[in-house]
Amino acid sequence: MTGTAVDLIWLPPALALLGFVLNGTLALTRPTAKRLVSVIGAGVLLAAFAASIAVFSAFVGLHADEPVVLRYWSWIPVGTLQVDVALQVDQLSLVMLLVVTGVGSLIHLFSIGYMKEDPGYARYFAYLNLFVFFMLVLVLGASFPVMFVGWEGVGLCSYLLIGFWFSDAANANAGRKAFIMNRIGDFGFMVAMFMIFWATGSLDFGTVFTHAPMALVPGSRTVTAITLLLFLGCTGKSAQIPLYTWLPDAMAGPTPVSALIHAATMVTAGVYLVARCNLLFAMAPVSSAVVAGVGALTALFAATIALKQWDIKKVLAYSTISQLGYMFVAVGTGAITAGIFHLATHAFFKALLFLGSGSVIYAMHQAYHHTHAHDDAQDMRNMGGLSRYMPWTTSLMWIATLAIAGVPPLAGFFSKDEILTAAHARGHVEPIWLVFWGLGLLAALLTAFYMTRLMLYTFHGPNRTGEQEQAHLHEAPWIMTGPLLVLGVLSAAGGLLNIPALYRGGARLEHWLEPITQPSAALIPAVPLSPSTEWLLVGIAVAVAVVGIVGAWQLLKPQRLVPARSAPEERGFARVLRNKWYVDEIYDALIVRPLVWFSRVVLWQEIDQLVVDGAAVNGAARGARALGWANRWLQTGQVGTYVAVFVVGVLLVLWRAIG
């Protein structure tokens, strides 16, 4: 206890949980009380955000270098394993706290408008509040198990919200896919947790990171295994190769959910985890290279798929995967600040992009609803020219697009440039990072290209929605555009958080996070780049972004597009990209089908039916019956026989007594 507002750190998660309980009760008892649900659902988030700001300013006032850990009660006291339910307040968790509650509040407000007509309104807000609760547990937990509770909890909420419209089998299946893919990652997380306990004797962040330098040898197999297993957990939660395929399917959920869970917060949990354990990763150079390499590959791979997607949300989903790849390049490189910085700016502009696309889908849906058409409201081929009907959304989404493409001076420029610079700098010591840098640069080119493509096809050129529908296209209500506006400002100005010294900025986030990054920074050799090299890198990055945007603008012809209904099939390489490199099909053939065959033929028909049912279950029954059949000859009903048997028993007992 510090005696300051930092002690109120329990308030944001508690408020979110309260919101869940109240909204959950309403969902079960009075699902039509939408006004009350809105007030509770968004209100608790705004209150949580206010509390978070109070905690933040109090923590700033403390000038603490050490994390403040608030223990509430003992959770698992077993021998040497002592786990408390404890929250940790430090520079990193505060950044995450503010991002989650801040962006979360805006998305809750947006949802009020977006979900207005939905019959599951109260259920939706209950889930959303529950998600925020678990996300806060995840980022505030002071030990691996507490964090894991949040980690699993957000997975649960993700599942519930992806399958929110579960009456459609595809949506329910998408939810299950996300859940199962995440289990693979969670296995890694748990094994890593066991190994950490085995190696350091504790699971509290503080103790683990204090003991780790003594208990573990840098570069040893143990620490490499721990970090690789942790990273396996990250690939599941943060949708990296090879476990990324659930995220595009997760777009089956409501669009604000995609913005909150599958873009801004939950999927960044993996980045948070690596940043939290930056000391362990710095001790394992192999793991660091794996993290950065997988990140760079994912960034490029997902970007290529995004090039040929027609579903507006799918483009953004692959974009998210790609941007998460950047974050992993950063944290793998050891540039923790750059990773967290990109996490924050990405939360701003990707939330904006998703909410903007939500706004577009909302408008399209309304238009089709009026004319009773059954066309796809998310297919870009059915859009076009929407800037005439939705000027606010168009301009705000352009800000986000330029930000994600890395055009100065928007938020994405600073964070992405910092990541690429860090990778390049480490490349001077370890050349493999130059490859990662190249991959990242290529991905940046593609990012600029596909984002411009999305804007071009959605908002510019002729309209393809349909003659009658055009009349019903209009801007979304203020409760939806308001949050967009705030996010637009953040996307534009988010770079101010951390303007590097190169531009005579204060690099505030860098200094703020120093207590977190300091232990790993000591292990990784810093390579100072000369200002001229840095300027050259900036120039390359900007040039790439501009080339991407201008190239897309020049090459793509929205006039030639036809509505989705009459569009021809793609051919050649475009078709491969359109079908996402057939990764789902490959997984299906290599993993799912053999697994199903194995479970069906070997496990079910052989092991279960023959061994378990046949030998074990029925065998036990048959054995009992045979024993009974044998013993019934003893039960003659004749007292004489019983006496004889009794004497035999006496003889046996005596025999034991003598022997």
Added chain:
Amino acid sequence: MTLTFFRIFGVIAMGSALLCITRKNPVASALWLVVTLFALAALFVLLDAQFIAALQILVYAGAIMVLFLFVIMLLNLGRPGPTDIRGPVGLLTAAVLAGALLLQLRVLGQATLPSSIQLPPGTISALQQQQGIVGSVANPLFDTYLVPFEIASVLLLAAIVGAVVLAKRKL
């Protein structure tokens, strides 16, 4: 001298017991059992248990065996009829089991008492000289074993009530 008498009465006891279990007529069996009990009483006397020997004759040979004979007569079981001795299989089983039991009991009988718990010879005789024959049994009976003694009286009462309940046709 004592040993000779002991052997004589031992042989009588064993012989009459053998005749007891082999007589077809239950009345004969009962009478041979009485002989066995008398011989045992004589053995008890030789083993410095004169009071027990008296009880043996009074309670066993007197009361219990009379009860047996009374029931046999009451049910009119003394008349000639088919034998109740089992066939060859039953006899063989009995012989084998009884033989095995005898072997085991002999092995048990070979065991020697540890000298630490053994009283010096003549202790019992001295005690009887001092407290009298009845007193030497009565002292521990009403002192150390008072509670079992009272429980035994309850047991006898229960047995009386039970016998009445079982044997009476109508209560």
Added chain:
Amino acid sequence: MLLSPALFISAVLFTLGVAGVLFRRNAIVIFMCVELMLNAVNLTFVALAQSLGMGGQVFVFFVMAVAAAEAAVGLAIILAVYRHKQSVSLQTMNLLKDG
């Protein structure tokens, strides 16, 4: 010392009792065999009392009490059985057998 022959006689008497129980069918005779076994044990008690103290004789006293109670109840049971079956043979006491 008389302990060893006493134990021998006791063992023989006990074995004879067991054998009688095993190869006789008449319930009353079997009862008498049980009495025989009890007396064999009594002999052991008395013989051991010589070297181990008066407790052995006191126990014989208790055995006699139990034997008396047993004889009373047992013979009453035989009476009751005879009233039902018109026989005291163990062969007729087979209610536990099915059919």
